[in-house]
Amino acid sequence: MRVHYSGGEYASFQGGYYSQLPNTNFFPVSTSDTIPNFGEWRLYTYTSSIESDARIHRAYIDTTLVSEVTLHVSVYPNDIMHDFNASYRKINIGYRDGANNLYFHGAMSDFLYYSRAISDEEVKQIFEHRNQEEDLGVKEAK
């Protein structure tokens, strides 16, 4: 997801597995360098995958990996590793569903959702694709 961020409590994406962007346990937005300035597009990417005996959460801003959190099966229960709420089948954009709705303020574009964790190289592809479209004026030509 590409965002301008201008405030609000959460620039949120919620869905799939324990995933909210960017203010999540796995996405360190408390530091000033992770919140884009107004008028500045940034690409936010979150991935989650099972690798060996652990679930790996990765967060990227543009093409930089800014956070990687590993939860091991031996430490965390099965519901954390796999499916914490089997009946919740919603992808939420711009807000967090539940007891404390938290909302995004800013601008967003190009939300992509994959059924797999994309690779570092694919994050770069998406970033470069968007930059090329802007360079070539593809959006303006539509």
Added chain:
Amino acid sequence: MTFVAQAQIPTAGLQLHYPFDGNFNDVSGNNRHATLKTGSYQYISAGSPNTSDSAIAVTSSLGTFGLQYEYTSAEDTAFRT
């Protein structure tokens, strides 16, 4: 002759793609269009000041905003990895 390699958005496993080009439609080919659940927003047209990209924008003066796609159990393999 010059060839310019152009990066493409990966398509393997792509389930949703919302470019926000004036609507909440999914252009991934799966037709999983999002629904506005709450609040207000503005569209930003491509070529507007500050951006060459189309987008949706939400400000504190507009209030709250939320989009949602609710999937079925038959779609679990697409959205639970």
